[in-house]
Amino acid sequence: MLDILTGNILPVFSLLALGFLLGRVGVIGAQEARAVNRISFLVFQPALIFLLVARIDVSSFPLRPLAGYALAEIVAFVLAYQVAFRVFHRGRAESWLLGMAVVFVNSLLYVWPISVLIYGAEGAAPITAIAAWDSTFAFGFFIISMELLRGGRGPRAALASMAVNPVLIAILLAIAVNIAGLTVPAPLVTALDFAGSAAPPLTLLAVGVILSGSPLVPTPVVLAISGMKLALFPVLVWVALAGVAPGDPAGAQFILNAAGPSGMMAFALALLHGVRSEAITQVIIWTSLISLIPLALLA
Structure with missing residues (x-):
């Protein structure tokens, strides 16, 4: 466990910690960081x-475990949204993003790089499947739903904004290329790989x-949502996997991913849409x- 923690998890986490330290001592300001986050x-x-x-x-995806994981995401999101909205009386948009923080794990930028370091690219196929699912369908759902939830905007304005959203465009183009069985030209792969490799470190920093x-003392809503993320969601994933894919060897990595930290994208969407972000932060x-610690134990 200690080797995994120090050799694989902490090096990735260190960029988040470095950004926190640089912000605390005033080397990089919040406005600069927001600009970097937006560019990333x-x-x-x-x-x-x-x-x-x-x-x-896609044919290599463990489909039954992935279906169970998606089902657990739906259940956990609905429960978290209701807790934030009805128990803690947060606004609809903030409650929506707090629900997202429970189910949208930082898989693409955090758990996936760690899993590749531990298991290798082929061995981390289940995490790759989750990252692909969350990066396309789940993330696309939250981007579109947040556009529709924004106040003072009609459906036409929301559709116009979605039509020029680079993330949605990338998702749709990638799905089309994959379905059509097209080969991405080598020079384009090089360019995209070079640009894409900047996303995790820049975003974490x-x-x-x-x-x-942000204040470090957690409020009641933070304790509740964090508890749902770190305890309820992995348990729901475990229950779902036991029901739809008992004994599947990919199940351990699905639970590993569920135990990961909340994804940065809920925070990024809050910034983009001007939603109150203190609790999400x-x-x-x-x-x-x-x-x-759970990541090191489960890895």
Whole structure:
């Protein structure tokens, strides 16, 4: 466990910690970090998503465990949204993103790189399948739903905004390329790989800086949502896998992913749409810290 923690998990986590430290001492300001986060979100992450989805072999997906994982995501999201909205009386958009923070694990930018280091690219196929699922269908759902939830905008304005969203465009193009069986030209692969490799470190560093300006004492809503993320969601995934794919060897990695920290994308969407983000920020902080040990134990 110690070797995995120090050799694979902490090196990736260190970029988030470095950003937090640089923000605390004032080397990088929050406004600069927000600009970097926006660039990473709109430029580098689409390249990463496109290359992952366009070249992935869908036939290799462990479909039954993936279906169970998706079912657990739906159940956990509905429960978290209701808790945030009805128990803690948060706004609809904030409650929506707090629900996203429970089910949308930082798989693409955090768990996936760690799993590749531990298991190798082929051995991490279940995590790759989850990253592809969350990066396309789950992430696309939250991008579209947040566009529709934004106040003061009609459906036409929301559709116009979605039509020029680089992440959605990358998702749709990648799915089309994959379904059509097209080969991505080697020069384009090189360019996208070069750009996409910048997304995880830049995003982790920028989010660390932004998180450094947040209070560290968790509020009741933060405790509740963090608990649902770190305890309820992995249990729901375990129950779902026991029901639809008992004994499947891929199940361990699905539970490993579920135990990961809340994804940065809930925070990024909150920034993009001007949604109150204090609770979301704290959830990311605490789940990132506390998940270090479960990830090392489960890996």
